[in-house]
Amino acid sequence: MKIVVAIKQVPERDAPVRIAANGKWIEETDLQYAMNEPDAYALEEALQLKEKYGGEVVVVSAGPERVGTVIREALAKGADRGFHIVGDDVAGRDALGVARLLATAVRAESPDLVLTGLQSEDVGMGQTGVIVAALLGLPHATLILQVEKSQAGVKVKRELEEGWFQSIELPTPAVLTIQSGGTKLRYATLMGIKRAKTKEVRTVKAADLGVDAAPVVALEEMKLPKKQKSTQILPGSAKEAAAALVEKLKFEVRVL
Amino acid sequence: MTLLPPTLAEPGRFSETERWIFIALAAASLTLFWLRFGPILANILQSKKDADFHLRPIGRRVWDFVWEVMLQAKVIRQRPLAGVAHAFVFWAFCAFAMVTLNHCATIFGSGFLNPRSTAGRFYDYFAAAFAVGCALGIAGLFVRRFLVRPKWLGALSWESGLIALLIFVLMVTYLGAFFMPNSGAGMRALWWAHTLTLLYLLPVIPETKHLHLVLSPFTVFLSRGGFSRIPPLAGDEDFGLVAGKDLTQLVSLQAYSCVECGRCTEHCPANHTGKTLNPKQVILGVRAYLNDCGPESAEPLLGKYNSQEAAFQCTTCGACEFQCPVGIEHLPIIVGLRRGAVNTGAWEDEHGGKLFLALERGSNALGLSAAERDKFVEKNALPIFDGTQEYCLWLGCMGGYDPKGREIVLALVQVMRRLGVSFGVLRKEKCTGDPVRRLGNDLLFQQLAEANLETLKRGQVKKIVSICPHCVRTIQEDWKEFGAAPRIEHHSEFLARHLGQLTPVQSQKKIVFHDPCYLGRYRGVYDEPRAVVSHAGRLVEAPRSGERSFCCGAGGGLAFLGEEKGERVSHARARELAATGAEIVGAACPFCNTMFRDALAAQGRGAPELLDIAQLAAQGLPAKSAI
Numbered sequence: 001m002k003i004v005v006a007i008k009q010v011p012e013r014d015a016p017v018r019i020a021a022n023g024k025w026i027e028e029t030d031l032q033y034a035m036n037e038p039d040a041y042a043l044e045e046a047l048q049l050k051e052k053y054g055g056e057v058v059v060v061s062a063g064p065e066r067v068g069t070v071i072r073e074a075l076a077k078g079a080d081r082g083f084h085i086v087g088d089d090v091a092g093r094d095a096l097g098v099a100r101l102l103a104t105a106v107r108a109e110s111p112d113l114v115l116t117g118l119q120s121e122d123v124g125m126g127q128t129g130v131i132v133a134a135l136l137g138l139p140h141a142t143l144i145l146q147v148e149k150s151q152a153g154v155k156v157k158r159e160l161e162e163g164w165f166q167s168i169e170l171p172t173p174a175v176l177t178i179q180s181g182g183t184k185l186r187y188a189t190l191m192g193i194k195r196a197k198t199k200e201v202r203t204v205k206a207a208d209l210g211v212d213a214a215p216v217v218a219l220e221e222m223k224l225p226k227k228q229k230s231t232q233i234l235p236g237s238a239k240e241a242a243a244a245l246v247e248k249l250k251f252e253v254r255v256l
Numbered sequence: 257m258t259l260l261p262p263t264l265a266e267p268g269r270f271s272e273t274e275r276w277i278f279i280a281l282a283a284a285s286l287t288l289f290w291l292r293f294g295p296i297l298a299n300i301l302q303s304k305k306d307a308d309f310h311l312r313p314i315g316r317r318v319w320d321f322v323w324e325v326m327l328q329a330k331v332i333r334q335r336p337l338a339g340v341a342h343a344f345v346f347w348a349f350c351a352f353a354m355v356t357l358n359h360c361a362t363i364f365g366s367g368f369l370n371p372r373s374t375a376g377r378f379y380d381y382f383a384a385a386f387a388v389g390c391a392l393g394i395a396g397l398f399v400r401r402f403l404v405r406p407k408w409l410g411a412l413s414w415e416s417g418l419i420a421l422l423i424f425v426l427m428v429t430y431l432g433a434f435f436m437p438n439s440g441a442g443m444r445a446l447w448w449a450h451t452l453t454l455l456y457l458l459p460v461i462p463e464t465k466h467l468h469l470v471l472s473p474f475t476v477f478l479s480r481g482g483f484s485r486i487p488p489l490a491g492d493e494d495f496g497l498v499a500g501k502d503l504t505q506l507v508s509l510q511a512y513s514c515v516e517c518g519r520c521t522e523h524c525p526a527n528h529t530g531k532t533l534n535p536k537q538v539i540l541g542v543r544a545y546l547n548d549c550g551p552e553s554a555e556p557l558l559g560k561y562n563s564q565e566a567a568f569q570c571t572t573c574g575a576c577e578f579q580c581p582v583g584i585e586h587l588p589i590i591v592g593l594r595r596g597a598v599n600t601g602a603w604e605d606e607h608g609g610k611l612f613l614a615l616e617r618g619s620n621a622l623g624l625s626a627a628e629r630d631k632f633v634e635k636n637a638l639p640i641f642d643g644t645q646e647y648c649l650w651l652g653c654m655g656g657y658d659p660k661g662r663e664i665v666l667a668l669v670q671v672m673r674r675l676g677v678s679f680g681v682l683r684k685e686k687c688t689g690d691p692v693r694r695l696g697n698d699l700l701f702q703q704l705a706e707a708n709l710e711t712l713k714r715g716q717v718k719k720i721v722s723i724c725p726h727c728v729r730t731i732q733e734d735w736k737e738f739g740a741a742p743r744i745e746h747h748s749e750f751l752a753r754h755l756g757q758l759t760p761v762q763s764q765k766k767i768v769f770h771d772p773c774y775l776g777r778y779r780g781v782y783d784e785p786r787a788v789v790s791h792a793g794r795l796v797e798a799p800r801s802g803e804r805s806f807c808c809g810a811g812g813g814l815a816f817l818g819e820e821k822g823e824r825v826s827h828a829r830a831r832e833l834a835a836t837g838a839e840i841v842g843a844a845c846p847f848c849n850t851m852f853r854d855a856l857a858a859q860g861r862g863a864p865e866l867l868d869i870a871q872l873a874a875q876g877l878p879a880k881s882a883i
């Protein structure tokens with residue numbers, strides 16, 4: 001089974017986020033980056049499929065120079081080859097723009113499966129994987145927790161609302177977007193990092209792929225959420241306070 | 257002269273036949289010895305070179321040799337009675353080196369210790385005194401091993417009995433000569449009895465634990481030094497102790513030196529509480545591996561010869577390494593086995609994996625958001641270190657994120673403010689890497705060490721103080737591989753130095769102090785925390801304290817792993833501490849603190865209160881200086 005995993009590099013979870021001067025993006029200097037968590041699960045799923053059924057795992061990522069580190073990380077965890085679409089403007093592209101870049105790489109590999117995270121931890125549009133499927137004319141399924149090979153292609157477990165699951169089969173090749181938490185992630189090892197040094201990473205300039213970069217979605221403004229303190233202390237005896245609380249929950253917050 | 261009793265050094269004239277018999281037997285004995293010892297020596301020499309071995313500083317080696325080998329200080333100190341008995345046997349062996357050479361020479365009529373000269377006579381008597389000591393010593397050890405039978409010596413071994421008997425015969429035959437009529441047939445018989453015993457003993461040595469006679473002086477002299485010192489990995493193909501090819505000469509030498517005394521196991525908290533781990537068996541496992549597979553084998557070290565489960569039950573408390581009388585360094589071996597498993601991804605553990613991922617993606621071992629630490633710093637108005645303050649107060653994961661750890665930090669802050677000592681905390685701090693270092697994750701450890709060193713360098717930090725012995729040890733010793741860290745001290749050292757400026761607490765409360773492994777055995781700090789305790793109440797000692805302190809169970813990354821097998825180490829220790837009748841347990845490590853929190857609560861009503869020494873020191877401060 002040949003699997004392509006599309007990975008995004010996002011700011012580290014603990015990174016202090018500041019808005020850039022132009023108000024359209026975040027300040028990137030001094031920021032630490034990490035692999036987008038749902039993508040890490042997509043990679044893990046791919047590695048487990050490879051361990052079970054054999055084959056090859058190719059990771060692809062689009063972004064500036066720094067993106068190379070997540071590709072190396074993926075190679076260290078067990079991916080076989082890397083594909084880096086280099087472009088400094090990738091963060092500025094909309095989901096369609098990024099999906100177009102990824103789709104060219106996927107097309108070149110003609111894999112049996114394309115896996116990617118359900119959404120990114122930074123902008124969280126949740127569209128890229130699905131658009132890639134559309135661009136390639138492949139069937140797709142989202143919110144996947146488990147994948148196994150079946151007669152028709154693959155059988156997958158999808159997560160629905162309220163603890164419900166759905167099991168469906170798709171023909172391959174197909175695109176699956178993976179939900180976090182479906183499996184256990186493996187930790188990075190020294191041996192993996194050392195071995196990754198000799199693995200191949202192809203780099204292609206985004207500009208050379210000849211895809212349309214014009215956005216269809218325009219980003220207006222980026223803002224940090226306002227900090228607000230609206231703690232209310234309910235006075236009186238426990239009984240009175242409880243009554244007041246029920247009142248508020250019923251009529252102000254409307255959750256009861 | 258003739259009035260003096262004769263000695264074994266004057267057996268009279270030997271016949272030619274006797275000489276030939278002696279030559280044949282001696283040759284057989286030496287050959288057999290070599291046939292057995294040669295392969296062992298080859299295994300040691302063919303092992304990989306120790307990349308970081310330096311003979312210097314030679315002074316330390318000479319001192320260790322004199323203290324531990326010549327004076328037998330470690331043996332005596334840890335087990336006084338058996339130790340003294342052993343020392344007499346050892347000293348007698350030294351004294352007998354010359355006697356034995358002379359003994360063999362006499363058959364050719366060329367003995368050099370002339371019994372008729374004053375010097376020769378003197379030496380004979382001198383050796384006789386040791387022979388008496390040795391005979392008594394070996395008899396005592398025999399009684400201990402076969403009648404008293406301490407549990408730690410393991411199953412009875414007939415070999416030990418045989419060796420004891422041979423040594424006893426050697427001494428008795430030597431002493432017997434003093435009661436013999438001059439140079440008669442009786443004396444010759446005695447000479448032969450002594451000789452045959454000697455020639456029989458020689459080839460028994462390499463195939464029993466008595467190999468330590470030959471090897472342990474080298475083991476002690478050549479030891480790596482430092483305590484629990486983890487050697488750097490050498491080259492791109494070194495992932496720790498994976499297979500025979502990774503065993504270094506020192507590891508192999510140590511594996512063959514083990515005398516199976518069981519001191520390590522006797523003090524092992526994991527073994528005491530029903531875990532599989534047995535440090536003596538770890539060493540013997542490596543030895544068995546070398547015997548079966550050799551030092552060039554690709555057969556995994558963890559598997560048939562040592563279990564992965566056991567290797568990951570070690571709290572790295574260091575009691576084993578501290579106790580071992582022949583200089584075996586257990587921790588580089590146990591951590592080495594872990595490195596081999598983790599660096600190659602062979603270790604799979606749900607909690608361990610979570611810890612690694614938390615530190616790959618985040619900043620602290622507790623897996624919390626760094627914003628939590630920011631909030632704590634902000635809420636308590638802790639000053640940010642800007643290079644103008646004297647101390648950088650290192651919070652560590654526990655001090656920055658754990659509620660009890662934070663209380664300790666705040667108590668220390670209160671004292672520092674009272675003393676007018678300036679300090680600041682870093683804006684950003686990552687885990688020092690202690691848990692991953694001990695669990696054998698070199699990749700993560702290096703990343704954490706380098707990131708922190710960079711932060712400290714940029715912040716121009718010169719002096720650090722920390723409430724956590726694990727942070728102190730890791731920053732001071734383990735980071736060395738990646739750069740020079742600023743000077744760091746534990747808050748017990750800081751507090752002890754400033755005690756004079758603090759008003760003592762007028763209290764007679766009994767406080768039992770628990771020595772954290774990483775402060776005591778690892779750093780050699782025993783008196784400072786006790787000074788702080790005595791300042792706040794009446795110090796009482798637990799049965800196991802000081803360098804023999806019993807672990808709390810948290811070290812070696814185990815605080816982050818799941819439920820233990822058998823009894824919890826923390827419960828065993830808490831029981832011991834509570835049994836002293838103390839009203840307060842004084843701790844000096846946030847990890848001990850977190851372990852004892854539950855363990856003391858489980859002791860039921862009347863269990864002692866748990867306070868860190870910083871909290872004890874802060875007790876005496878007027879309430880107004882509260883922060």
Ligand code: SF4
Nearest residue numbers: 524570571573574576
């Ligand atoms: S370090 Fe402590 S827990 Fe580990 S083997 Fe030695 S004595 Fe046992």
Ligand code: SF4
Nearest residue numbers: 514515517518520580
């Ligand atoms: S390792 Fe050291 S302490 Fe343990 S049994 Fe062997 S010689 Fe004794």
